[in-house]
Amino acid sequence: MTEQSGVRTGSKAAKYEIDMCSGPFIGKILVFYIPLMLSGILQLLFNAADIVVVGKFAGNEALAAVGSTSSLINLLVNLFIGLSVGANVLVARFYGAGQKSELSEMVHTALLTALAGGCILVFAGIAVAGPALTQMGTPDDVIGQSVLYMRIYFIGMPFTMLYNFGAAVLRAVGDTRRPLYYLSGAGVVNVILNLIFVIVFSLGVAGVAMATVVSQAISAALVLRCLLLSDADYKLELSKLRVAPDKLKKMLQIGLPAGLQSSLFSISNVLIQSSVNSFGSIAMAGNTAASNIEGFVYTSMNAFSQTAISFTGQNYGARNYRHIGRILLICQGLVIAVGLVFGNLAYLGSGLLLQLYSSDAEVIRYGILRMSIICTTYCLCGMMAVMVGSLRGMGYSVMPMLVSLTGACLFRVVWIYTVFRSYHTLACLYWSYPISWTLTFAVHVLCFVFVYCRLLKKLT
Numbered sequence: 114m115t116e117q118s119g120v121r122t123g124s125k126a127a128k129y130e131i132d133m134c135s136g137p138f139i140g141k142i143l144v145f146y147i148p149l150m151l152s153g154i155l156q157l158l159f160n161a162a163d164i165v166v167v168g169k170f171a172g173n174e175a176l177a178a179v180g181s182t183s184s185l186i187n188l189l190v191n192l193f194i195g196l197s198v199g200a201n202v203l204v205a206r207f208y209g210a211g212q213k214s215e216l217s218e219m220v221h222t223a224l225l226t227a228l229a230g231g232c233i234l235v236f237a238g239i240a241v242a243g244p245a246l247t248q249m250g251t252p253d254d255v256i257g258q259s260v261l262y263m264r265i266y267f268i269g270m271p272f273t274m275l276y277n278f279g280a281a282v283l284r285a286v287g288d289t290r291r292p293l294y295y296l297s298g299a300g301v302v303n304v305i306l307n308l309i310f311v312i313v314f315s316l317g318v319a320g321v322a323m324a325t326v327v328s329q330a331i332s333a334a335l336v337l338r339c340l341l342l343s344d345a346d347y348k349l350e351l352s353k354l355r356v357a358p359d360k361l362k363k364m365l366q367i368g369l370p371a372g373l374q375s376s377l378f379s380i381s382n383v384l385i386q387s388s389v390n391s392f393g394s395i396a397m398a399g400n401t402a403a404s405n406i407e408g409f410v411y412t413s414m415n416a417f418s419q420t421a422i423s424f425t426g427q428n429y430g431a432r433n434y435r436h437i438g439r440i441l442l443i444c445q446g447l448v449i450a451v452g453l454v455f456g457n458l459a460y461l462g463s464g465l466l467l468q469l470y471s472s473d474a475e476v477i478r479y480g481i482l483r484m485s486i487i488c489t490t491y492c493l494c495g496m497m498a499v500m501v502g503s504l505r506g507m508g509y510s511v512m513p514m515l516v517s518l519t520g521a522c523l524f525r526v527v528w529i530y531t532v533f534r535s536y537h538t539l540a541c542l543y544w545s546y547p548i549s550w551t552l553t554f555a556v557h558v559l560c561f562v563f564v565y566c567r568l569l570k571k572l573t
Contacts, residue, residue, distance in 0.1 A: 130345075131287030133427040134209055136436070139443050146420045146447070148289035152280070153412035155296040157405070158303075163321035164405050166307045168398070168470045171317045176471060177394045178258035178318055180401025181251050182242075184382040186263065187375070189238055193230035193274055195372020197223070197281040198422065199364035202506060204285035204347065205426030212430075213346045218357040220282055220340070220347050223364065225354050227278035231271030238267025249383060250390045255397070262318040269326035272333040279336035282347055284423055295335035303328035370514035371505060377518050381525040388529060388542055392479075396539065399479025402470035406463070406480075407487055410455045414495030417448040418502035425506025434568045441503045441561070448499050452492025460488040483543055490547035497521075497550050500557035504564060512560050520553030 131141050168176035200223035207216040242263040251259055280292040303324050310320025340349035389400045421444045428436040459466065467480040501513040528545040 191375030192372035196368035199368025206430035209427035209430030231274035234270035265322035299332035370510040403480035418498035421502035448495035456491035493550035
């Protein structure tokens with residue numbers, strides 16, 4: 114089998130792209146990964162800026178209010194974000210196979226889907242905010258601010274979806290630098306507006322939510338401008354904006370299981386958040402601050418999962434199946450190193466880091482408890498995520514969804530209603546994470562071996 118390369122346009126956009134179909138891979142993976150990681154960290158900084166500002170200038174109740182919405186927001190948003198994974202896989206596959214017309218149809222279908230999904234989320238988020246947060250047991254001293262934050266936040270969903278789908282298109286062809294530049298600009302605006310709205314105008318949680326919406330709009334506008342002005346085969350042309358039914362079907366086949374997995378994972382996180390809520394607003398604030406710090410470690414690892422998706426997708430499209438195993442091993446080695454180093458550094462510095470969010474000694478104590486369990490074992494989560502990314506890059510999305518839901522989501526739910534009920538401590542609750550990561554990773558390895566061996570047989 115002759116190895117193939119993807120679309121090479123010779124365009125100005127080509128200087129941002131990476132040839133993912135030929136080795137050596139480790140340097141290219143790192144060049145792709147680093148801007149992707151930094152982009153993810155900048156996205157987290159949007160929320161971190163919200164949390165730090167309200168924690169310092171609006172009090173512990175405001176801090177708990179912002180943090181208590183995260184698992185519910187993820188539950189609603191992740192279904193549609195999952196569809197961007199389908200877009201990423203298919204754009205990479207068509208690009209790797211050199212199918213220009215298919216590539217163009219996929220880009221336009223994806224962005225129209227993003228806009229529609231964002232509009233649906235505006236109404237869904239506003240409607241369910243009050244009832245859902247009440248059902249989660251959000252304390253009375255927090256719930257009013259939580260509902261307000263979430264409703265304003267969801268007004269920006271069309272911008273969030275357009276940015277994520279547009280960035281997925283660019284990542285699929287190897288461009289992770291321009292999304293980083295766009296988020297950098299939007300992130301600066303977000304921080305400045307946070308300070309103005311909260312400190313100068315005393316708008317509290319409403320102010321940080323408004324700042325986030327504005328920054329999301331800026332990042333979406335910049336990525337759309339990039340695609341509109343591009344001279345590459347993935348150029349966005351408004352006259353071509355339509356849904357191609359076959360592309361939508363393929364995107365749903367890959368992206369919907371990914372989105373369902375993320376959303377159903379969020380159900381277990383909603384249950385965990387509800388369990389944390391039972392310990393009161395101080396424990397909630399500590400959990401919120403620790404979770405936010407952990408998010409930076411997770412994002413640093415999860416970027417390798419997204420890297421595996423793009424590199425695997427292009428090589429799958431080019432029928433370079435033997436490269437897929439090599440890419441997986443490199444990504445696994447790197448994610449283990451990043452998880453161990455960043456996770457343990459975060460825990461060792463947890464006392465100082467948590468003081469950025471609150472000066473309350475009890476808040477800090479609760480945060481350190483969580484980080485002592487989660488951060489020190491976080492590399493297991495990264496290993497699991499890379500396995501999922503590789504399987505999705507090969508077009509297998511239902512299999513990792515079922516494994517992840519059983520090994521992680523269902524396990525955590527069972528843990529809450531059995532072990533945690535008997536040993537009602539936060540430490541017991543947090544231990545459900547590393548145990549579920551280990552079980553799920555082991556089964557994913559077996560799935561990959563099965564799928565990869567079938568692929569290699571096609572070459573003989």
